[in-house]
Amino acid sequence: MRTPLIASSLLPLLAVIACQRGDRVRTEGGEYGGTMVIAVAGDADALLPPITVNATSYEVDGLVFENLARPGARLDPIGDQGWTGELADSWKWGRDSLTIGFHIDTAARWHDGVPVRSSDVKFTIELYKNPKVGSYVAPLLANIDSVSTPDSSIALFWFKKRYPGQFYDAAYQMRILPRHALAGADPAQLQSSPFARHPIGSGPYRFVSWVPRQTIELQADTSYHHGRPRLERLIWSIAPEYNASVVRMLSGDADFMEFVNPADIQRVARAPNVKLVPYPSMAYGYLLFNERDPNDPSKPNPLFADRSLRRALTMAIDRRRVTKSVFDSLGAVSYGPYTRALAYFDSTVVELPYRPDSARRLLDALGWRVGADGIRVKNGAPLRFSILVPTTSTVRMQTAVLLQSMFRDVGVKADIETADGATVRQRNQSRQFQTLIEAMQSDGNPSSILQSWGIEAAKTEDGGNAGSYENPQFDALVDTAIAQFDPARAKSYYFRAYNVLNEDAPAIWLWEPATVAAVQKRIHPVDMRADEWFANISQWYIPSAERIARDQIRLAEAQR
Amino acid sequence: MLRLLLRRAAHGILIVWLVATATFFLLHLAPGDPIAASLDSPLTPPAVRAHYRHVYGLDQPLSVQYGRWLAMMTHGDFGFSFPHRRPVSAVIASALPNTLLLMGVALVLAFAAGIALGLIQARHRGRPLDWSLALGSLFFYSMPDFWLALMLLFLFAFVWRLFPVTGMFDPVMYPYYGFWQRIGDRLWHLVLPACTLALLSAAAIARFQRAALLDVSGEDFVLTARAKGVSERRVLTHHILRNALLPVITLFGLALPVLLGGSVFVEKVFSWPGMGLLTVEAIGTRDYPLLTAAVVIASVLVIAGSFIADALYAVVDPRVRLE
């Protein structure tokens, strides 16, 4: 606030951040204890994995429950290379690759002391697939036929067909639930069942309490089968206002904040008690063109159905400058619908370059001539459209304002339409927009690209392909890639699909935001993953010498 | 008297029904619904949204939905909040007390400050102290509530770091505090939000109090008391203040709508988990059942407030009778 935030002053800052990267030193033994307060913006909805959709629930559930196994950091979706067991300690493929048998760790216990058995796995998948539950994961499990339980520790998955993502679907799409606690619940009323507000899992942390809209508390499960977590208590403290979280980081009331706005990086970096930890991002932002007419989705959009116009508009945007303005040096330009953190990131993809002159020439050639007021006109209609952005996102609002002025430079008038988040989502689903700035969180699996850009998702009434981009060649390439068992070949098909996509310019890829977390210096985080920053939280620790008052509360006392 | 009360109550119920019905249609005719707003990811299959719309009856004709909702309302059932995954009554039960606490403290603060200011101003009528206080209170009176909250947050939390700015108590240590420590912790968290709310209404109260005091000072019984040689201090406390306080007390009910409106912004800036914040969030998630309930509760509060104000006025001033 007292020093101007100019580009040159950021260089030392980046150095500071670089030095503060997550500690990789692990001090063995004797470092159990401590409390970590996590500042989050939103309350959880229900702590029940099949139906939960919100970020806080996802974090809490991720520590209370376990998957059968976890992928490596790059989230490779093919086969089981790099995977480590979580609830399962080993697995075995059937000879025809139509079955996988998971052996459940016999030391695994539910938090109420009951051992975890294969029947829990069977129960879990049946619950996820039950149409009465309405789980959004269910369609992803369509290729799993059933689970049988030859004995109490082996869960045998039967698949309908052989495909590269088999293991990913079986091991990672579901968090395993306790049958004995849920068997009596009505599947249609799961969201209001007592379990959803007091979950029992098998993960490193057990659920303690949830004061709605205020706090959620977890405590280390001392008998966790992969070893006792080091931090003893985790408390999510809920405060919707972003500023409030910053204040609490600076004052030491909160220990961890998942995302610091670029504008505050400097200030937080100057705080003596807080360190900044950048970690890989799964999010990317783009300006999406609607290729259908917003007033009548059965007709093509009078502007954006034209591929050349989309290409011209893309070349009018200096994406590097936008990224630098919004994120300083901490963001990166986006190349397509994926991020650098993923196994299938393609840095060699064809990019439409920033060439405002070419953009102008192309627009001239398309018949869009500059009119009296500097705005291009064709057949009496001005080259004008709106950019829809949610007011809740400062970053996207800022981006829209920057894009608007770059479009104006080539004679295109863009109006910014702001609406609250729910309206934007609703208009996205019903295709009632000209363009919108979307920030997507990748799920790590490259095949999900079809859910956002495939023909099927464009044709479904409120499917995920809101821009209605349709190119059969793209669909075919992705389908081929999905069917490949050899990672290198899969990659080459995906890369060809990305090139087709970029040449068609269905969107202007803008940025991958900088994800910089703020952490109190006494906490030593280890390995923050892109998909789940908390995945390795049981390795984080607070050295005894650095503990403060709230770290001194012992478990026995806390359990009162 | 009883019949009058009953009539007022009947009118109140009629008004609440009007408000509730208007709100119901206002919400249900708007584009979007709670399911689309909550299950918003492009990765969510459309069939899942359709499933939940069916479960909560959102796929039925509006008239059917209205009839069912009205029947539920008369049984005191506000419905189910999809975004919170809890019955609306449970969500409100955890938020309403927090707002009442905040508003109660703010009301007491506002009246204490307002009455004191009015008193000082009246005593120094026309002198620099009078108009500088008047100008000062007008300054706060003229502030947008959210901006005042933002500025207080900036000054007291970023620049000086004196007060906490989120929630109602320390999220970690509170359960381990003793009784007095708990009270202290709660008060500590109340300082900024309550003061913001209080500052906004204190100015209006001060103005009213000053005018009332000056009105009363001109009355015959005051002049008589002075003529009898009663000390100026005694005149002020025993004769003037007593009579001038009464009209001010009736402001209590009228201050409620102002505070309710103000609490929306104050709760948002200070992350106070009360009704104001809940309502703004419910708008964001298109949580129709919760929103309707919130509006109904707000209107009941306001109507009750104005009723209490009228009743107080009637008790205080025997010349006025209820209608």
Add this chain to the structure above:
Amino acid sequence: MHPLVWVAAAVLTTLVCGAVARAGDADSGSPWRIAVTRLRDNHAAFLALCVIVALLVVAALAPWLAPYSPIAQPDIVRLKNLPPSLAHPFGTDFASRDVFSRALYGARVSLSVALLAIVVSASVGTAYGAIAGYVGGRVDTIMMRLIDAALSVPRILLLIAVLALWAPVPLPVLILLLGLTGWFGVSRVVRAQVLSLRDRDMVVAARALGASDRQILWRHILPNVLSPVIVSITLGIANVLIVEAGLSYLGVGVRPPAASWGNMILDGADAIASLWWISTFPGLAIVVTVMAFNLLGDGLRDALDPRQVDG
């Protein structure tokens, strides 16, 4: 610039000219003359009037006074988020726009929105109140019950809900909504005044002479209702300014890149810790303006109160 701004300017000019003409025409003993004299003697209110006139002039001359364009982004990387300096007295925002210039243009938007909204409120409120008061009886009861219902919902809540659910709302509709939610108080005041006038001698006499209801309303009742309406207009402007700022702060009011003081505060709200100037200056502008209108409103109330005796 939005054409509505010019409409606002025209409305305001008409109002001021009308008031001046009225005051000039009247005899020295008329209530209007007395009111003007009283207002001139009320230093605070007079000062407030000067401030308001100055603000209106600034708003009108914004293009000539502002050092920069309010939407130009000279350098989004190097000139953004600069603290206040001589070149940028109020600093620059995230898009390198000059906050001072935006505040000047913001005055235009905020003031014209408030003025136009209050015109809507005052007309609707006066008409509603006059009808209720004049017709009386059952109609009056029903009309007042509806007002009770409307007043029992906090206005800001209603506006946020409507604006968020039907977003994005164009500027004219926003003004209309602000106007249509702000007239309840006016109509109550007008009704009370009309009720008390209805049975006065002059009205009774006019009626006896065969004047129609419409003539009585226009000739005898409305002119006498004007004073309280003027007072509530002035205080109402102050209120609308705050409400509009609040809505724009929540992102449902005036849309960017147009600068209103409220959405300028929103621009800086999340970065208040690091970039305090973006939100602070537009907020101060609101406070000064609202204070001026409140002071003027108080002054007018004192000046126009026929019961008050000079001295």
